Amino acid sequence: MPDIAFRPASELTEALRNKEISSRELLEEYLRRVARFGPGLNAVVTLAEEKARRRALAADEALARGELWGPLHGLPMTVKDAIETAGIRTTGGVPELADHVPDTDADTVARLRAAGAVIFGKTNVPVGSADWQSFNPIFGCTNNPWNVDRTPGGSSGGSAAALAAGLTGFEVGSDIAGSIRTPAHYCGVYGLKTSHGLVPAHGHIPPSPGGLGEMDLAVLGPMGRAPEDLDLGLDILSGAAPERAVAWRLELPPPRATALNGFRVAVWLDDAYCTVDREVLAVMQDAVEAIRKAGAEVDDTARPVGLEESHRVYLGLLMGVGAGVLSDEDFEAALALGAGDTGAVFAPRLVTQRARDWHRLDEERHRMRARWAAFFKDHDVLLCPVVPTAAIPHDHAPDQEGRRTIVNGETRSYLSDMTTWSGMINMPLLPSAMAPIGLTREGLPVGIQIVAPYLEDRTATRFAGLLRDLVGGFRPPAGYASHEAR
DSSP, X not given: OXXXXXSOHHHHHHHHHTTSSOHHHHHHHXXXXXXXXXXXXXXXEEEOHHHHHHHHHHHHHHHHTTOOOOXXXXXXXXXXXXXXXXXXXXXXXXXXXXXXXXXXXXXXXXXXXXXXXXXXEEEXXXXXXXXXXXXXXXXXXXXXXXXXXXXXXXXXXXXXHHHHTTOOSOEEEEESSSTTHHHHHXXXXXXXXXXXXXXXXXXXXXXXXXXXXXXXXOEEEXXXXXXXXXXXXHHHHXXXXXXXXXXOOOOOOOOSOSSGGGOEEEEOOOOTTXXXXXXXXXXXXXXXXXXXXXXXXXXXXXXXXXXXXXXXXXXXXXXXXXXXXXXXXXXXXXXXXXXXXXXXXXXXXXXXXXXXXXXXXXXXXXXXXXXXXXXXTTOSEEEEOSSSSSSOBOOOOSOGGGOEEEETTEEEEHHHHHHHHHHHHHTTTOOEEEEEEEEOTTSOEEEEEXXXXXXXHHHHHHHHHHHHHHHOOOOOOTXXXXXXXX
C-alpha cells in the first residue's frame, strides 16, 4: 500500500476497519519513518513504542473478534508535548518538567483513547508553548520538512511537521495566538482552532501540571491532512468538560451551506496595519478568484472590526493570561519596569495591568463579539491570512521583542506580525480552519484562514473541504515519499 503514511486519518481509520492494514502494521510503518526522518526533522521527540505495540495488537485482536472501540480504532497517532498523556513523558518544553510523566490523561487524550487511538509519541513545542517556532532546551529545534532551514511554526510545530512528513496518522494541537494555524500554514496541513469552550482544556501545559482553571483565549483542536480529519477530531474532542457533562449537551449546527455557490464569503486578505507578503497574497487571491468563479457570493470590502483595534484588545487580554503563568521572578521583573509604555508589543504594563483594566478590555471584546455576530448575519465565512509570510528562517534569539521579520523588503516586528491576524480571531473566541491552498514560487506552503461564526465550526470545516476540491489541499513535501531516499 504505497504512501499509506500520508493518507488522511479519515481514510486510515476506514482502512483499519476494513482490515486493509492492521494497526500493528501501520504503527510499525510510522515508527520506521520516525527513525528514518526523525534526525533531520526532530518533530517526534518522545516515543512510547512498546506501550503502543501492545495497544495496537489489542486493537487488532479486538477487531478480529468483531469489537470496535470507536472511530479511531487502532489509529497510530502522536500528541503535542504540551498535552498531558498518562504514562508518557510530557514536558511542555519546560526544562523543569523534563522528566514529568503524568499519571492521568488530559481530557482530550482521554477522549482520543476512548475513541480507539494508539498514541505512540509526543511532538515538539517551544518552551511553555510560548513561541511561533518549536525549539526548547530539552529536545532542541524542529525543522520544516518543506525546507529544513525554516521553522515549522509554533507552538504546534512538531505536530504540523510530523503530519506533513508522514510520521503520524493524526494530531491534536492547541492555540492561543495562532499555535495551530501558523504551523498548519507553514507546513501545508489542516488545522482547526475550535470555538473557545468547545473542547475541554484540562491537562494542557501551561498552566502547571494539575492546574484546574480554564485559560482565556486558549483552545485545543485537531490537525490532519484533510478537512475530513478536522470533522473527525471535532466529533471526538468536542463536548462538555466532565464536571459539566451531568447537565450540558452539545449539538453543533450543520454547515450553513453545502456547495460553494451557497456560501456568502467575505474576503480580507491584506490591511495597511499589517500588510501581507506579495507571494502569499498572490496565492490567496488566486484561491479567491476560483471561489468567485465557482459561484460563491464574494464580498471583499466588508470589515467586521478594525485590525488595529482588535490587536490592541487582544494583546491586553493575552498578557492578562500570560501574567497568570509567569514565575514570581519574571512577574517581579515586569513590575520593576513600571507601567510606562516602552513601545514593546508585549509591554510590561500589559503584564502587570490591574483587574479593572482587564475587565474593561473584556467589555471591549464582548462589544466586538457583537459586531462579529452582526457581520455573520450577512456573511457565512471570512477568509484572511494567519501571518503575513510563508515559513520564516529559524531565529532563536532569546529576546522575542528584538526579533524581526521581513515582509516585502520591510523589516518588521516579529511579535506584531505573529499576533495581529491570528489574534483578531482568538480575541472574539471564533472558530477558524486553516486550509493549504498552494505554494509560493520558492515552494513553501500557503494556507488561508476560514473563519466562521461562534460555535459554527462545521461551517469552517465544510468550506475547507469545498476549497480543497476546488484548488487542491495537502501534498507531501519532496523527499518523504516511501520510495524516495533522503
